[in-house]
Amino acid sequence: MVRRRLWTMKKVFFFTSVTVLCLYMVFYKMCCQKGNLFLTNRSNSTETKRLEYNLIQWAIQEIVRDKKVIVGPNQEDVTQDSFPKTIEAAQNHQLSSGVILKTSDSRVNGSSNSEIQFKETAVSKDLLPTSMVNRYLSRVRQLKEPTIVHNTAAKSTKIKLTLKNQWNSWMIWNEESSSNNLNRRLQTVKNSYMSMNKYAVNFTGTRKLKKLSSKELLCELKQRVQVMSIEYGDEAFTTSDWQEYIPNKTLTQALGPFKMCAVVASAGSILRSKLGMEIDAHDAVLRFNGAPTIGFESDVGRRTTIRIVNSQVMSRQELKFHDNNLYRTGTLLVWDPAPYSANLTEWFKHPDYNFFENYKRYRKDNPNQLFYIINPKMQWQLWDILQENTAEDIQRNPPSSGMMGILLMMTICDQTDVYEFLPSKRQTDLCHYYEKFQDQACTIGAYHPLMFEKNLVKRINQGSDEEIYMKGKVTLPGFGTFQCPKT
Known part of the structure; x- marks a missing residue:
């Protein structure tokens, strides 16, 4: 009986030790080896908002310029440097019925056909004012597979717009980085x-x-x-x-x-x-x-x-x-x-x-x-x-x-x-x-x-x-x- 209890206690101790060791290794890998504690997530930064704004503008301009097939922009296409050129290229076109961001995701607003309406806007120096687009950005982030629809008297053009670009999960250097976040080895070296x-x-x-x-x-x-x-x-x-x-x-x-x-x-x-x-x-x-x-x-x-x-x-x-x-x-x-x-x-x-x-x-x-x-x-x-x-x-x-x-x-x-x-x-x-x-x-x-x-x-x-x-x-x-x- 005593031997059986000892054997049971040994097994429990062994499996507990292995579990603790595994958890420690996972924690070490996540928090120390990869250095993620020295990076900061900028998913809600003004830069991300500007990129999303440019992404919307880019897609609208492509529709206005009568593009039939739009695969989706590269990162370089939606940067601020290329943005003014796209606006200038679109200035001679007119929108008659505005532009709509549309989704079929039933989880948004409890509807099976949610829409974000950008009201009628003539193409000018500011195709869509920044203030107008920023007002809708929080709703745009919720859209699942958003679709931009351009309605004119003669036709209706649709494209899918992917807003899940990788800037939404930026990880960049955190200027407040501290040695308190160093792993144990580097703490020892520093000391x-x-x-x-x-x-x-x-x-x-x-x-x-x-x-x-x-x-x-x-x-x-x-x-x-x-x-x-x-x-x-x-x-x-x-x-x-x-x-x-x-x-x-x-x-x-x-x-x-x-x-x-x-x-x-x-x-x-x-x-x-x-x-x-x-x-x-x-x-x-x-x-x-x-x-x-x-x-x-x-x-x-x-x-x-x-x-x-x-x-x-x-x-x-x-x-x-x-x-x-x-x-x-x-x-x-x-x-x-x-x-x-x-x-x-x-x-x-x-x-x-x-x-x-x-x-x-x-x-x-x-x-x-x-x-x-x-x-x-x-x-x-x-x-x-x-x-x-x-x-x-x-x-x-x-x-x-x-x-x-x-x-x-x-x-x-x-x-x-x-x-x-x-x-x-x-x-x-x-x-x-x-x-x-x-x-x-x-x-x-x-x-x-x-x-x-x-x-x-x-x-x-x-x-x-x-x-x-x-x-x-x-x-x-x-x-x-x-x-x-x-x-």
Whole structure:
């Protein structure tokens, strides 16, 4: 009897343990591995409403232009850019009996034949006023297989209109992302870096009690972050050999000015994006470290104007920096983190990676290629702004190459389009599009305060949310295109 009870208790314990383990794995996969807690659903955003409005307008215009068969629009057909052209093309037509949105769904309004009537409207500058369409949008979302009916004295034309486009369930980067949502492993990593404080960060700034506007944040970056390179004559760079190797022109003198620039992140989510031609259409293109273009042209483009590498890429022999033709295209910039309060002499004596001799060797072998060393002051000026505008403590490590590259291009370009720094609908844990390694830390950060960088970029974005969702594209103004109040 006792043995039977023990056996029963063992079975119960075993099955309970298995059930709890399975539930934990499901919860972990949903909440941690996929990073969905760092995305925000914009199903009710004004951008979605505008897209729905444009979708209705698009279908009505196609009817007015006597289209017999309408398959349904592509995403590009209903964007704001193409919208005014469609209105203009329809201006010479007249509606005699208006347009009706109609459905046979019996669940709507308790009717078997529900209709939304857009009253008689002549085609003018505003085919259907925005206010009129917006008034019906809440009802339009309820329609099951809506049909647009165009009645004239001579005929009646019907088409089915699918309003279930994928923008209705956008998931885009949440600018309020917090490390409280990190999975346990990344929480541990972040806390380790915080306690380690390798760069002796002693933050004495003031946290912003009030959330700054986009314009205020842009002015903070413009006025306080000095995008500059090491120049001959700077402390520790005064000997004659450095005069030979450091370019005569400063970084901002040699590069630009450009009108339209692109920053191409190395994220795995850029695969299958087909953004290559759009990226190459920019006046200048910035890439990072060993990100290749050959074999990936359709997604990342072919051109490279500037490439930022970290000192580790130059120093590790297995990366073969000197032998790789990848680095011989465009202007090169290298950065290495210095201690938070160190001067240039202290940094020169104790760099993170001793890349200075490799720098001289590369300059000697490639004297005609511009190659700059980024002044490490820039990293911590940027870090201060990130910390001041974040309620919690961020990693006490320098910002990423991506964030420094974005600020560089904002300095020398009138407009900068950044691709896949904020993840698109193709978001993945694949770290780089040219490698197979996967880790969620590549998206939300471990060493770098990457999550907080993305929060800031989302706040200063001048583009639309659907461009983030579709392309991972953020549009930022150049520092020379706007004025800031004097400090």
